Amino acid sequence: MAGKGQQMQLTFGDAEPEEGTPNVIAPVLENSTLAAGDPQAANEPAVLSVSDLAERIRDAIDTPLLTNVCVQGEITGYRPHSSGHMYFSLSEHGDDKATMPCVMWKYAAKTVAFPVKDGVLVRATGYVDFYPPYGKMQFVIKKLEPALTGKTGLYLQKEEWKKQLTAEGVIPRAECNRRSPPVFPSCVGVVTSRTGSVLQDIRNVITRRYPLPILLAHTAVQGDGAHIQIAAAIRSLQGKTDVIIVARGGGSFEDLFEFNHPDVVRAIAASAVPVISAVGHETDTTLADYAADRRVPTPSAAAETVVPDRAVLLHQLEEMRRTIRDTIAGRFAAERSTLAELAERVEPSRLSRKLDQMHQQTADFAERITSALLRRVSAECELCRTLGETVAKSARTRIATARLELLAQKEIILGRDPYKPLELGYALVWKDRTVVRSAKNISTGDCLSLRLSDGEAVTVVENVTYDRNT
Incomplete structure (x- = not known):
């Protein structure tokens, strides 16, 4: 609510109320038309429509007593809607048990930094409203936080998130899934605030060691709702850099708390490029560290991790150049010696005698091959002739035997003729x-x-x- 006589336009279902669109409702005054009429109006109440009555109720509850109210209670009947709205009731235990229906619209539900479920004790800040279509009062929540406040409450919230993300398999990242940043990246992405000293520290280290482009995804690094910006910044760098540094300077447990949010942890775990976590100092640990490919104690150490040292590379390059030069010189010397030996072996007179010997050997080989082929052909012809004679003799013998057997069968058949x-x-x-x-x-x-x-x-x-x- 904006104040007396002015109220946010409420919508239910999948629609989300638009901020800054007031629905001005004029208050009922003593001299208004609702009170005017014939003289009998002084004794008899005016006949109102249901809409008029609903409007009176909304005017009656539009008071500072029911605006910007902070209520503590236990969540019951939690019903998350597919559109992002949340519906539930706030209850309290005791002899005089009370229950208040509540609604939290999508734009406000995005700022909730803990898992909402039945049985959770919370503090809700908002205003009381009357919804005419259902004829019921409800508490419209603008801000929702755990009832346990301070460092203890945040620590319990972190442990709850840790159990949830571990059950989902998001953390810790398995060793086999941890990726090393490329040895020679072409661009480094940095997720941090542009106004802090972290960015300058990273820029100084990279400029000194291995100058290359740095792509900054500016985001708030602490405060309510910072986790939404951090997760969005990580996603915005996908496909644009070779490695991502998620960095923040030192701070208290409360200052670093946003890096424990499941949205940030899931964004790091889902990153397609390696992510280096450099949040806080060496003794600080956030849930983002468990999902990252590598955790380093400081942003400067992260910069040293993602880029090589140019001086070391130049020294190594010089050593490699010297080694290659010495190796090539030695190889040339060895090849010169081998070439000299070959030149001596192919002296013209020695080469001529060698060629004559090879010609003689070739002629001997040709003669031997020709003689061997002729002997082999003659032997094969003789073998073929012998086989032909053997086959012909065997065929004649087989035919004569078949004729005798045929005559014998004929005699048997004729002998068995019943008319013979x-x-x-x-x-x-x-x-x-x-x-x-x-x-x-x-x-x-x-x-x-x-x-x-x-x-x-x-x-x-x-x-x-x-x-x-x-």
Whole structure:
């Protein structure tokens, strides 16, 4: 609230109230139209609409007693909204238990520097407002902080954040994931305040050791809400520098507290480039140190860590140049000696004799190769001829054997011809299209068919005589 008769425009749901947009509500005065009317108004109350009644309530609570109020209580029914708003109630225990519905809009919730959850004892600063659509009072919170204040409260808050970030796996950074800054960076990013001596210390060290561009991401390094700027500054340097120094000079535990905030720790852990933490002095430790790739005691030490010493590099370069020069001189001397020996070996007369020997050896090799090839070809031809004769002889033998086997099979087949015995005077007897094999199968008067070697005959049985052994 801005004061008597003036109030922030409230919105609910996903919308966020816009600061600086007052909703002026005129107070109800004794001579206003609400009090005017016929003479009976003195005895009977005026008939109001629900909106008029709601407006009267809002006017009634728009007093200094309900504006800029600091309330201490326990958070219950915490309901974070996807838009960033926070809804919960402030309660207190005792015989006269009281509960107050509260709302904290997104722009104010961003400044909360501790995890909000049920059961946390807090101090809330804000104003009392009436929300007509639901017909309820609520406490609009502008600032929220733990009820435990001072260094003890901050220390407990740091331990709570440490447990939370450890459970998430954000800290401590594993040794295998720690990255070393590049040996020869092209640009160094610095996250600190432009007005402090830290930036000047870093600039002096880098200028003296290894001059290169420095990209500053200015941010507040202490105070409420500084963690938001620090995290944003770290993210703004991504892809623009080869290494980032997060630096702050020495200070009290309270001064360095913003570097314990989870937003800062997560921003360091998510950085795509190595991050050097140089917050406070050697004895100071923040949660940002656990997430950084390397922790150094002072900003000057951080500058010495990210850049090499130009004087040392020049000395090393001179040593390397001297070593290369000596190595090349020795190599040249050795090659000259080798070249002299080769020149002696290839003296023209010796070379001519060597070439004649090689020609003779080549001619001998050619003759030997030709003789060996002719002998090999002759042997292969003889072998082919022998194999041909062997194959032809084997084929003739196989054919003769096959012919004999074929004749034998033919004789067997002809011998098994059922009509062949008929030429010797035998006959085949059928009765009712069935071959008669025994005298028991025929009777007197049966009509039988006889198959002879040159025709068939039909006969009638007049008498059947059986052998004695039958």
